[in-house]
Amino acid sequence: MIRFHYLSLIVQITRKITLLFSSMFIYFIYFTPSFRVSPIGICSLIAAKVAAMADIADSLNMVGLYMATVIAGLLIHALIIIPVLYLITARKNPVRYYVGLRDAIITAFGTSSRYVYRVQNSSRHFVHSCRRFFTQEIEKKCHPIP
16 A cells, blocks of 8 residues: 555656646747747648649538538537436426526627626526526636636
8 A cells, every 4th residue: 555655756746747848848839940830831731732632622522521420410419418418317407508508609609708708607697596606706716807
């Protein structure tokens, strides 16, 4: 059996190694010129592959079918599987849950701002009948908006 002292030592070593690798990665991002020009290299590789294609329309058709398959899978997951699981586990109406999240979903699809968190907190108050104090405290601590 490993003693507590050795476990804390392993945790400290792991934290130091994580800090070391994080600082190395930040150094390579900010001070190495190859990371600054890598988008140009990636675009060049993609352009070379597109130029080497025999039938671009057929490839785009396959990509479109792939996108349609992924979107259909996400819709089936979001509109059928998750509500059924919510109905079975929580024994509550999932339609009421989605109606409460309506404003947050519209804001999330309409913009990429941090305003979504405020709308989600107001929706959370409606849907889950949380006390307004708790939702305001979560908003202040987790998602501060200047």
